[in-house]
Every structure is written in structure tokens, then in C-alpha cells.
Amino acid sequence: xxxxxxxxxxxAVGIFVIACLARFFMWSRMPMHMRWELYPVAHEPGRAHYxxxxxxxxxxxxxxxxxxxxxxxxxxxxxxxxxxxxxxxxKKMWNVSFPFHFGLYLVIGCTALMMGTAVLGAISPSIMAGxxxxxxxxxxMACGYGGLGLSxxxxxxLLSRRLGDAELKDFTSPADxxxxxxxxxxxxxxxxxxxxxxxxxxxxxxxxxxxxxxNMVPLxxxxxxxxxxxxxxxxxxxxxxxxxxxxxxxxxxxxxxYHAIRWNDAPNLKGGDQEAPINDLxxxxxxxxxxxIQGDGKKTWADVxxxxxxxxxxx
Amino acid sequence: MNQPKSVKDISRGDxxxxxxxxxxxxxxxxxxxxxxxxxxxxxxxxxARESYVVLDDTIALNIPxxxxxxxxxxxxxxxxxxxxxxxxxxxxxxxxxxxxMSMEHCAKxxxxxxxxxxxxxxxxxxxxxPTYRSEIMxxxxxxxxxxASTWVHGDIDLNWKTVARLIELSxxxxxxxxxxxxxPIGVDNALLAREIRKIASQEMGIAAVELHDRGSMLQLQVGxxxxxxxxxxxxxxxxxxxxxxxxxxxxxxxxxDKKGADILLIHNAxxxxxxxxxxxxxxxxxxxxxxxxTMSSELAAYDSINYGVWYDDVQFARTALLHAKAAKDxxxxxxxxxxxxxxxxxxxxxxxxxxxxxxxxPRESCMPLLRDIVAGKYQKIxxxxxxxxxxxxxxxxxxxxxLMGIVMPQREILKKIVPKKQxxxxxxxxxxxxxxxxxxxxxxxxxxxxxxxxHHMTGRRKFRQVLEAFGNEPMGPEDYKYICAPCSNCKGQLxxxxxxxxxxxxxxxxxxxxxxxxxxxMAKAQPGFIDWEWH
Numbered sequence: 001x002x003x004x005x006x007x008x009x010x011x012a013v014g015i016f017v018i019a020c021l022a023r024f025f026m027w028s029r030m031p032m033h034m035r036w037e038l039y040p041v042a043h044e045p046g047r048a049h050y051x052x053x054x055x056x057x058x059x060x061x062x063x064x065x066x067x068x069x070x071x072x073x074x075x076x077x078x079x080x081x082x083x084x085x086x087x088x089x090x091k092k093m094w095n096v097s098f099p100f101h102f103g104l105y106l107v108i109g110c111t112a113l114m115m116g117t118a119v120l121g122a123i124s125p126s127i128m129a130g131x132x133x134x135x136x137x138x139x140x141m142a143c144g145y146g147g148l149g150l151s152x153x154x155x156x157x158l159l160s161r162r163l164g165d166a167e168l169k170d171f172t173s174p175a176d177x178x179x180x181x182x183x184x185x186x187x188x189x190x191x192x193x194x195x196x197x198x199x200x201x202x203x204x205x206x207x208x209x210x211x212x213x214x215n216m217v218p219l220x221x222x223x224x225x226x227x228x229x230x231x232x233x234x235x236x237x238x239x240x241x242x243x244x245x246x247x248x249x250x251x252x253x254x255x256x257x258y259h260a261i262r263w264n265d266a267p268n269l270k271g272g273d274q275e276a277p278i279n280d281l282x283x284x285x286x287x288x289x290x291x292x293i294q295g296d297g298k299k300t301w302a303d304v305x306x307x308x309x310x311x312x313x314x315x
Numbered sequence: 316m317n318q319p320k321s322v323k324d325i326s327r328g329d330x331x332x333x334x335x336x337x338x339x340x341x342x343x344x345x346x347x348x349x350x351x352x353x354x355x356x357x358x359x360x361x362x363a364r365e366s367y368v369v370l371d372d373t374i375a376l377n378i379p380x381x382x383x384x385x386x387x388x389x390x391x392x393x394x395x396x397x398x399x400x401x402x403x404x405x406x407x408x409x410x411x412x413x414x415x416m417s418m419e420h421c422a423k424x425x426x427x428x429x430x431x432x433x434x435x436x437x438x439x440x441x442x443x444x445p446t447y448r449s450e451i452m453x454x455x456x457x458x459x460x461x462x463a464s465t466w467v468h469g470d471i472d473l474n475w476k477t478v479a480r481l482i483e484l485s486x487x488x489x490x491x492x493x494x495x496x497x498x499p500i501g502v503d504n505a506l507l508a509r510e511i512r513k514i515a516s517q518e519m520g521i522a523a524v525e526l527h528d529r530g531s532m533l534q535l536q537v538g539x540x541x542x543x544x545x546x547x548x549x550x551x552x553x554x555x556x557x558x559x560x561x562x563x564x565x566x567x568x569x570x571x572d573k574k575g576a577d578i579l580l581i582h583n584a585x586x587x588x589x590x591x592x593x594x595x596x597x598x599x600x601x602x603x604x605x606x607x608x609t610m611s612s613e614l615a616a617y618d619s620i621n622y623g624v625w626y627d628d629v630q631f632a633r634t635a636l637l638h639a640k641a642a643k644d645x646x647x648x649x650x651x652x653x654x655x656x657x658x659x660x661x662x663x664x665x666x667x668x669x670x671x672x673x674x675x676x677p678r679e680s681c682m683p684l685l686r687d688i689v690a691g692k693y694q695k696i697x698x699x700x701x702x703x704x705x706x707x708x709x710x711x712x713x714x715x716x717x718l719m720g721i722v723m724p725q726r727e728i729l730k731k732i733v734p735k736k737q738x739x740x741x742x743x744x745x746x747x748x749x750x751x752x753x754x755x756x757x758x759x760x761x762x763x764x765x766x767x768x769x770h771h772m773t774g775r776r777k778f779r780q781v782l783e784a785f786g787n788e789p790m791g792p793e794d795y796k797y798i799c800a801p802c803s804n805c806k807g808q809l810x811x812x813x814x815x816x817x818x819x820x821x822x823x824x825x826x827x828x829x830x831x832x833x834x835x836x837m838a839k840a841q842p843g844f845i846d847w848e849w850h
Contacts, residue, residue: 053720257501
């Protein structure tokens, strides 16, 4: 019984990590595609603010390619933290989506702080007993309560929009509703457990300490409190394991959407390292069967692309 | 039905799913703010309604209505086979990653809808939402490719109506990708419209006749979608040289097939037919700047168009290879694209992943080169901005700005050749511009009443922007105002929309390219190159 929350947490984190890695590898192993960038491209130094590119230069291929990491960070960090694109283009949705997402970040921050505090406490208990330790505990509580509260508000807002807004309703599947209800349940239960039985996060911290130090001691408190924490961990664990199985894993996809597609402006220069993989792709078979292609699964892209129509061939 | 109530309506009923009600469209600014100033859309003929699949007020593709259960099944099965090929690494490596990304990560927040000029100008008709066709496609993907639960991803009935209407619906998008720009996650509904067009063309042999038979196929067979072979094109350009020489007052001669030239210039051959002054101006400017350049009379190398970019990856690759081969054969140092947006994007950016080795000649836009000519980086040409002393606004072709990041060169040129007080930016502009309404092939599509439809729907936002840009100008017929549209397709669309609303004859709204303004300002030339005559 005492081991249940620990086992659930380990399994959930394991599934989350494996599923996220699987998604990451799925995206990264996809073949090179045609260039399909979309401006502004944030890493374009000196031009990103108006959406310009190196293609504004004569003989651009003779000039050194410059890419600004600072430019990418300037675009990415506000986008990740504050959902800038949504704020600018859909304020109504941002009003509910931002608290939901920012709340999640705070909950993740709270968990990371508890883990960091646990490691620090295990290494040097004296540091944790002092003012710095107190500061950390205040930060943990602020992130925990703030995050759960904001996410719950956001999830409620999102649910009400999904159910009540005619623009969204027709595009909403039962699973979309389930996902939001799942968040409400897991976060709501966890918040209730904290408010009722663990206001200073000491029991939560004890649990995280046990997780980090692999010292799976029974959770302190009476049986009701232990059960409440166990249920909370089961709900949160299930949610953590479930997220990467759904379109909510867009946090992984979004990385590729920006870096592999929208901002991927790397040119294929003569004799450069892109030519070999492109040649490989051009020798893959084609099976598109329209009359002007007649792909038979044996002809390659190079074969069909070099077909001569100038000699009277019409198909 | 004036508008669909649900995405599932795509599979139901025999009536069109939407109809334009001009009284429900947002009104245009003056002087087009009264119902009488807006022509009525020409209705489809009864014969067309009986013969073809009808989605709304118009028809782009002439998909015949199936006459038997067998024909219905054939249509569905062929579509499904093509749909599955889209997700095959060999058949669709070209766009697999962006496609799967857009299939799997839409949050269905509808942010993209507000960015779409067609949806907005339709009076927010749900059929024209960027997500309407994407959601249908997504449901087919999960149900038939991933075999996933419809409880999770939504259900759709895949019958012949779904297939035929979805394909027709893919031709209600300009593929301008403004929606993708606003998506918080990076979903690209424009790409999805193009992927549907690919299934239709590459698997089912269904495409707009203007894009395929009379477009990319004609170019591959004869050399140009205009039908001009190399002899005819050289003859026509010789005539243009003579005409331009006369107008400018000095000799203009286009070099052909010059081996080892620095630059191979490729025009959209539509310019040669419809806007010869554009071709003449390029020759005049390049010669006066002392550039070592040439045009090519090889197959397809005198016509930069690549219609495959709108509907078919194979046709796209074939055309790009012909352009690149001509450059290799002449041994030029680079290809420069004339004023044609889709040709810019096709050959400079997208073909980047098709051209390797000896055909990988560098390609660039004419805009930076023209900017450097005006800036005096080559043989000096004097420009007199006072010759362009009339209101000028700039239309940004989507392919230059949002899709290539070429934003400033054209503005830097205008700063030097147009008096500052006469330049008016449209709002929004640059990478956030609106499509002219002719994007993705629409500018050359006018079967049945498709032309009317695009003037009421796809081109309406651009017309609104033009009216707003010139909002403080006198609107008499001789109060000339110039829309600078440095792209052949955009010019074609603007020409059509100005004609449709009679905006030149009534209000002096004229259009043309960028090099025409440059020639008009050339100090060496006779004044009055722009003649304010409707051609």
C-alpha cells in the first residue's frame, strides 16, 4: 500500500519520457522535405523584426550564413511562456488558454523545485534548514497553489468555450472534453488534498524526497490523508502518462514545426551536405498512378521527373 | 443551404453547401459602399449544375457527377488510395513532415479563421474556414490511415460526395499561408489544401484544366503555358524590343542564348503576351546597368511559371529541372527570376530540394538586383522620381514576402523612384499582407463563373485594401493612381478585379509592375512611359 504512489509515479514518469522520446524520434527521423519556411524567420539577424531574409541580398550564396540564437530565443521564450501568437491573433482563446498553460508551467516548476530541494536536502541538510530553505518552500507553495489554481481556471474556461461556442463546438470531439475533464479532476483533487491535508506541502515534499532518494517510506499522516495523496498521485500520474499519447504532445511537435519547417531556411548549396540525402530521396520509388505519372512502384522520382514530354507525349 | 451547419454536411444532401449573399458580406469602402456599386455574381448554368459536382456558387474542376454505384465507389477508392500514399515516405517525402505535423497537432482553436481573407469576406461562412477542409481531412486520416477511434478524433462518412466536394473545396483556398502564420502551434491549413489537390492530380488525374492541360503540360510539351514555342517567343520579344526602344527613345535589345553570361533572366511568359512593357523594361534596365545577361530559348526556359507548385509535386519537379537544365547548358553563373511571385518561390526556395550537382545553379529574385541597380552599384542610371508624381501603393505578393522574406528591396526602390509624399502603404503589408486573391492558380482560372466568384470572394480583401490605401485621394476617372504589383499573377488578378468593378474608368485606379515605374522615372528616357491607357 505504501509503495503504490511511488510505483505509480515512477511508471508514469517512465511512460512520459519514453513516449516523448518516441515522438521526438518520429519527427526527427522523417525524411527531408521541400523547403516550406514562413517569414518572419526568427534567427535571421538584423531582418527578423520585419520578416526579411538573406534572399534580399544579391549573390546571397556567396555571403556567410548567419543565424542568431538570440533572435530565436527572443521569439521562442515569450511564445512558450506567454503564448504570444495566440494573444495577438485570438485574444478570446488566449484569455483561457494562457492561464491553463502558464498554470501547467508553474506546476512543473513546483515539482522541479521540490525535486531540487530534495536533492539539496540530501546533500546538505544544513542549507535547507536556513533562510534559503525557507525561501524555497515559499516558492514551492506559490508555484503549486498558483499553478493548480490557474490551470483549473483555464481548464474550466476552455471547457466552457468548447461546449458553448458555436465556432468550436462542431470541431470538438468527445475526447477533447474528456481531456479537459481529466485535467479538472486530477488538478482539482490535488488542490483539494493540499488545502485539506497538506497546506505547507510537507507531505508532498516528503513524497518527492522519497522518490528522488529512492527511499520509499510510508507517507506521513493518517490513513485518510495517505489515501488522498495516493489517489492524487494516481490521477496526476495517469495524466502525465496520458499527455504524450494525445495531440496535447504538441509541445514536442511545435519544436519541429518551428525548427524543421517554419524557420528551416538552410539552403542546399552546390556540393554541400544536403545534396547526398536529396539524391537518395530522388531515387526512391513512386507509385502515384495518375496518367501523367504512371508510377509503378519501381520508377523513381528521378525517372518520372525527367520524362520528356516535348516529343509529342501527352501522358 | 447558405452555409453548412457541420463538417459532416460535406457528405450529405445534393444541394450546394454555401451561397454568397452580398448583403451579408462586409461592405467595401467608398465609392463601392452601396449595393448598386457591386455587380451580382453570374449564376452557374443549369447544364453545369446537372453535369458537375457543385459545392457552392461556382465550379473550379468540372468533376462529373458519378452515374452509377460503381463510379461512386471508384471515385472513393481512388481517393483513398491517394490519401494513403500521402503518408508514405517514398511517395510523399516532399511534404510528409509538414503534413503529419498539421494532421496531428491542430488544437481546433479557429485562430486561423480570422486570418483568412476568403472566410472573412464571405461574411464568415463556415465552409470557407481554413479548418473546414482540414478537419474533414483529419477525420479521414485518423479513421482510414491510422485506424484510430472516431470517439477521439471525430467521425466522417467517406462517400463520393465527401470526396468530390473536398477536392473542389481545396480550390477555395489561395494557399497564401496567412492562416499558418497565425497558428499558435504551426499547423498549416494551406498546405493541407495543396495536399488534397495533390491526391486529386497525382492519383486521380483531376486538376483544373487551366493549371494542368493548358498549364504545366503545355509548358512541358511546347515550352510555355502561353503556347509559344522558342521561335514565337523570340519573335515576340524582338517586337517588344522595337516597341520599347520607340517608347524610351534609345535602343533596347534582348540578348538570347548567350553562353557564359552572368545572368539567365527568366520571365513569366504571360508578361510577354499581356504586359510586354514589363519585359522591355527589364531589358532596358539590365542593358543600361551594363549587366552580362541573357534569356534562353530552350524548352520552358523562357517561361518561369511552374504551376506544379499549386497542385502537383511531380509536375513541379519536372518544370524546375527544365529551368535548371537551361542554366547549366548556357553555363550562366545564376538564374534571376523576373516579376513573378510563384516562380520566385518555386525555383528559388522549393526546388532547392530537387536540384543537385551540375543543375544546382544559384537562383535569386530580381528584387535585390533591381534595388542595387537603383542604388548605383552597377553602371549608373539616373532616375527622376518627379516623373512618378502620382499616388502609388505597393501590393506585396505573398510569395516574395511571407514565403521568401523579400520585403525591403522593393520598398527601397520605390523610395528612390517615387516622391515620398506619393507612396501609400497598404495595411497590413509586408509579411502580414493579404493575397491579391489570384494565388494558387486562381488568377488564371475563370471557367464557368469562377472569375466572378473570385472577385466577390478571394480578391475582395485586396480591393478593399487598395480602396483604403487611396482613401484620401480624389476618385475621379482622371485622378490616376498606381497599384505597383511586381508579380504576373497578382497583376492578372488586379487587372481582372479593376475591370470587374470598373475602377479604372470610374476612379482612375491603374496597376502595373515595378520595372515600369523604374522606366517611367529613367532620366535618359522620354517622359510618359506609363501611358494611363487600359490595355
